[in-house]
Amino acid sequence: MFALRMVSLLLNRPLGVEMGRDEYILLIVTGMLAVLSIFSPIGRPLWQRRTYIFIEIFCLLISQAFSLYGLDLFLYFVFVKSCFLLSRKDVIYTTVVSGIAWQICLMWQLTHASSVPVEELRAQFEEWLAVPRHLVILDTIVNSSVMYIAASLLVIILSLTVISERKSRQQAANLSKEVEALATDLERTRIARDIHDSLGHTLTALDVQLELAQTLRKEDPSHSLFALDHAKQLSSQSLQEVRRAISTMRGGHFNLSSAIDELVSQVEKTYSARTNPLKIETRLALPQLPLQVSQQLFLIVKEGLTNIQKHSQASAVKLWVEQTPEGIVLSLSDNGVGFSSSSHYQGFGLRGMRERAQLLGGRIAVHSTIGEGTVIQVTVPI
Numbered sequence: 516m517f518a519l520r521m522v523s524l525l526l527n528r529p530l531g532v533e534m535g536r537d538e539y540i541l542l543i544v545t546g547m548l549a550v551l552s553i554f555s556p557i558g559r560p561l562w563q564r565r566t567y568i569f570i571e572i573f574c575l576l577i578s579q580a581f582s583l584y585g586l587d588l589f590l591y592f593v594f595v596k597s598c599f600l601l602s603r604k605d606v607i608y609t610t611v612v613s614g615i616a617w618q619i620c621l622m623w624q625l626t627h628a629s630s631v632p633v634e635e636l637r638a639q640f641e642e643w644l645a646v647p648r649h650l651v652i653l654d655t656i657v658n659s660s661v662m663y664i665a666a667s668l669l670v671i672i673l674s675l676t677v678i679s680e681r682k683s684r685q686q687a688a689n690l691s692k693e694v695e696a697l698a699t700d701l702e703r704t705r706i707a708r709d710i711h712d713s714l715g716h717t718l719t720a721l722d723v724q725l726e727l728a729q730t731l732r733k734e735d736p737s738h739s740l741f742a743l744d745h746a747k748q749l750s751s752q753s754l755q756e757v758r759r760a761i762s763t764m765r766g767g768h769f770n771l772s773s774a775i776d777e778l779v780s781q782v783e784k785t786y787s788a789r790t791n792p793l794k795i796e797t798r799l800a801l802p803q804l805p806l807q808v809s810q811q812l813f814l815i816v817k818e819g820l821t822n823i824q825k826h827s828q829a830s831a832v833k834l835w836v837e838q839t840p841e842g843i844v845l846s847l848s849d850n851g852v853g854f855s856s857s858s859h860y861q862g863f864g865l866r867g868m869r870e871r872a873q874l875l876g877g878r879i880a881v882h883s884t885i886g887e888g889t890v891i892q893v894t895v896p897i
Contacts, residue, residue, distance in 0.1 A: 537582035544578040548589060556600065564600040568593060572613050580620035588665055590617065595669070704870075717756065721749040745785075752781055771809040771836075772799045775816055779834070782820050791830055795820075800837040808895060811871045812836070812845060819847040819891055822864045827851025827889065842877065842896035853883040868893070 548571060556567045571593045578586050590613065597606050728742035779795045786793040804812070816834065823829055829851030836845045865881065868891070872879040877895035 540578055540582045541586075544574045544586065547574050555596075561601075565605070568597050568600060568609060571596070572609070572616075576613075576616055576620050579617060580624050583624075588662060588669075592665075592669065595673070717749055717753045721746050721753065724749060748785065769806055769809045769813075771804060771813055772801050774809075774813050775799060775834070775836070778813075778817055778820065782824065785824075791828075793824070793830060793832065795832045795834060798833075798835045798837070801843070802838055802897075804843070804897065808843070808875055808897070811875055812843065812893075812895065815845065815868050815871050815893055816847065818864050818868050823847075823849050823851065823889075827853075829888065838897075841894055843894070845893040845895075846890065847892075848888060848890040850888045853885045853888050855883075855885055 551567065551571055556564045572590070575586050575590050575593070594606070594610055594613075597609050601609065724742045724746040728739045728746065731739040731742065775797065776799075779797055783793060783795055816836075820832070820834075823832055827849045829849035832847070832849045834845075834847050836843065838844075869879050872893050872895065875895045877893060879894075880892045881889065882892075883889035
């Protein structure tokens with residue numbers, strides 16, 4: 516806009532307006548600033564950003580030293596730009612050095628102006644008085660309007676930026692509270708699911724065996740002792756699960772393959788003294804997995820084996836865990852009684868398995884037919 520103002524003086528030269536050295540310097544400087552304002556070196560190397568700021572300040576120093584027109588407002592615009600382009604330390608240095616150089620140029624310009632002969636100053640003043648009054652008024656109004664618009668935009672934009680930043684901080688604080696509350700709910704759900712999948716079944720079975728031993732201690736002592744032995748195994752299993760959980764949380768080490776092998780051995784040992792023993796065939800081909808994935812897959816397997824023991828009446832189980840192009844695929848099948856796929860089974864066990872698969876970004880598929888067993892397949896991407 517300043518450049519257009521200078522061009523308007525050139526267009527009105529036949530009317531008596533003559534451009535001097537000051538006007539030409541101002542025209543060149545404002546033209547260079549206009550060109551530099553077309554693009555911004557955000558994202559470019561630091562030396563390019565520093566050079567960009569230096570060129571703009573250098574142009575303004577030239578106008579301050581060699582013309583009577585001060586472009587103080589543009590210097591503040593350059594400082595605003597520097598806040599987005601330079602580090603805080605560079606901004607402080609730029610402001611201090613530019614301020615000192617600005618005052619030196621002003622002192623030089625005033626000293627130089629004072630050496631101009633009085634006759635030349637009088638001639639310049641008389642030339643300015645010869646300018647048509649309507650052009651002086653138009654030039655003054657344009658100059659005032661440009662300064663007003665520039666200063667108003669600077670103040671308004673900076674104020675809106677501060678308000679927007681304050682709103683963003685408030686939104687961030689509110690979002691942080693919501694995330695914290697959601698994380699608390701998710702942690703509660705995870706703890707409840709872990710208790711159900713790890714200790715819930717074992718403690719329930721332990722309570723049943725102790726109650727059975729208490730009932731049979733007088734009528735059938737042999738069966739009572741058998742129930743006590745089974746209860747002892749269950750208590751040891753519960754203690755081992757607690758130790759494994761604590762060790763995993765403290766040390767962060769968890770071997771999924773060995774944990775599954777140990778779990779399978781415990782299940783087979785539980786069924787070894789029964790008339791219908793349970794045979795579990797395993798095939799584990801697992802890569803090194805993150806701790807979260809290993810824990811969730813182990814609990815999925817544990818919940819699946821628990822459901823088989825409680826509901827399937829199966830004698831053979833196949834457990835395969837392997838890596839495929841789709842990710843880690845876990846397949847658990849049995850030859851039990853099965854259930855109707857049309858029925859909506861909403862037990863906590865299957866629901867917990869589904870939630871754990873979704874927690875890992877995977878999916879679970881359940882296929883079952885009455886009298887033919889059940890197949891559960893879990894796919895987890897890695």
